[in-house]
Amino acid sequence: MINTLVAKVKRVLQGCNVIAASEEGVKLLGSVGSPFVIRVQIALVLKGIDYKFVPENLANKSELLLKYNPVYKKIPVLVHNEKPISESLVILEYIDETWTQNPIFPSDPYQRAMARFWCKFIDDKCVAAALKSVFMVDEKERKKASEELSNGLQFLEDELKDKFFGGEEIGIVDIAALFIPLLQEVAEFHLFSKGKFPKLHKWSREFYNHPVVKETMPSKEQQFAYFKVVTERLAALSK
Amino acid sequence: MINTLVAKVKRVLQGCNVIAASEEGVKLLGSVGSPFVIRVQIALVLKGIDYKFVPENLANKSELLLKYNPVYKKIPVLVHNEKPISESLVILEYIDETWTQNPIFPSDPYQRAMARFWCKFIDDKCVAAALKSVFMVDEKERKKASEELSNGLQFLEDELKDKFFGGEEIGIVDIAALFIPLLQEVAEFHLFSKGKFPKLHKWSREFYNHPVVKETMPSKEQQFAYFKVVTERLAALSK
Structure with a gap:
């Protein structure tokens, strides 16, 4: 109960950041249900950063994904001021260093x-x-x-x-x-x-x-749907 | 030539850090010739940090290594004020955050x-x-x-x-x-x-x-010796 209240107060206090971030242009290329994408989404919500979710079809990857992550061609990709960052843990460190409110890393x-x-x-x-x-x-x-x-x-x-x-x-x-x-x-x-x-x-x-x-967490149905696609893709690859 | 001079001047300027670090107790558990260990050694030398090298026999790992890195049981392990850190890239980030002279990470x-x-x-x-x-x-x-x-x-x-x-x-x-x-x-x-x-x-x-x-780089012979041990261990494991 207290936690929920604290979180609500924090979110209100972060209102100005939300607007600022939205103006800065934060995009997240991802697929609903991917645990690696959820990692980034939780960090962005914890920080109160508004972002545009750009859905990716893993069976038919977009030109944008191939341009932004030519090395791995994988989601998530965070795009901040037109500059792309990939690999979820690298993105999380970037988020924590860029928006310092509600730190997710210890300071020591x-x-x-x-x-x-x-x-x-x-x-x-x-x-x-x-x-x-x-x-x-x-x-x-x-x-x-x-x-x-x-x-x-x-x-x-x-x-x-x-x-x-x-x-x-x-x-x-x-x-x-x-x-x-x-x-x-x-x-x-x-x-x-x-x-x-x-x-x-x-x-x-x-x-x-x-x-x-x-x-932040997608519904169980959305997560099921994501894992179904992943399973099918893996099965097709192993044939 | 200029580079060498600059480096020398830097090392002299770091003299005080060398002494401070030595007093703080910096130990490196490693094997001569291991590229992962050399990574840490180069960072420590770049920073001007004096450290004690504790050689590990990979065929017969010490109690100290098993105590300090129970998860991977691998070198390198950096021990600073009796607190161990393993995984070479994690160690490099720690070194850069702890001794801020001659940064190895960009600031942006x-x-x-x-x-x-x-x-x-x-x-x-x-x-x-x-x-x-x-x-x-x-x-x-x-x-x-x-x-x-x-x-x-x-x-x-x-x-x-x-x-x-x-x-x-x-x-x-x-x-x-x-x-x-x-x-x-x-x-x-x-x-x-x-x-x-x-x-x-x-x-x-x-x-x-x-x-x-x-x-910092070990001699070619030392590196050969290290790779020989690794090859023999891998060959023994694959039998």
Whole structure:
């Protein structure tokens, strides 16, 4: 209750930023439901930055996407004053350095290093393993990925000390880790429960109940639709 | 000549930092010849930070390494005031934020984002492909990795606009990319020449001629010895 009120007050206070940002021209090339895009959306909403969402069709990528991200040709791409930035974690650092209200990174250099370490860990060890656990056709590979994911989640479980990875408020590691509760919910993937990774289980609920996450998260149907497209594309590629 | 003088003057001016850093207790757990460790060493020397090198035997990892990097159990680990940081790019950001002299990151948020993007690109697309190109036993896989590496180098060739990726002075992207000239030299890997990736070829020479790089780079024999150990370990693992 108090949290919701605090968030509301913060958003009102950020009103001037919203207008300023909108005038500056912030665009986000993305697909509704992509966890990497949701990362950027949560950060922008936390900062109170108004932006234009430019939907991308992953089966038929736009000229704009190919121009703005010629290296990976992937979403999300944040475009600020016509200058593009890709790779979700790079975008999150840019957002935090450009709009300094409601910081998502800790201010202390050591804590910042730890946050970067865990974000990289999530991408290297958990996201890839989670995707393989869901999408891999080969059962042996899927089982291997599932074990790797469990090992990764154990490290995160041990690392979680407070309400969020960022302390009392959502921070960069929470945003990076959103993949985990999302897969748990959407793919009905039994990653954790009260008995298995209880701290991650509790964190997942706190995360979903955060007003900014609630406001930003696409509907379950939209997330299903996104994962369906991804699955089909992966299946077509593996043929 | 002027560059060398400038560097010398800078080092003299940093004298006080050297002493301060030494008193603060900076340790680097590493193996002589590891490119990831050399990244950290170059940054520390550029900043004028005195540190204690703690050699690690990769075939028999120390209790200290397992304590300080329980997640990856890998070098390098930087220990500052008894607090450990691992992952070379995370360490480089920490070094730049902790000792602000001779910055290795650009000050502008957009340029910082670009630097982070290229560092990630080097690690994701070039380092892995380069290692596979050298160490993969399967010829088909090796050829595939070699093509991937060529694609990656083409992007870097196009990105290189000045003497260094960092402009007139060495920056974070140059340090991250040291893998490339190193493999060219040590593994006699014909990655580039005057005719093939001419800008990278020139950059590679400038990089090796930089006084800090010259001072920091282990001898060719030490680098050979390191790669020999890595090759043997990989061969043993693939049996």
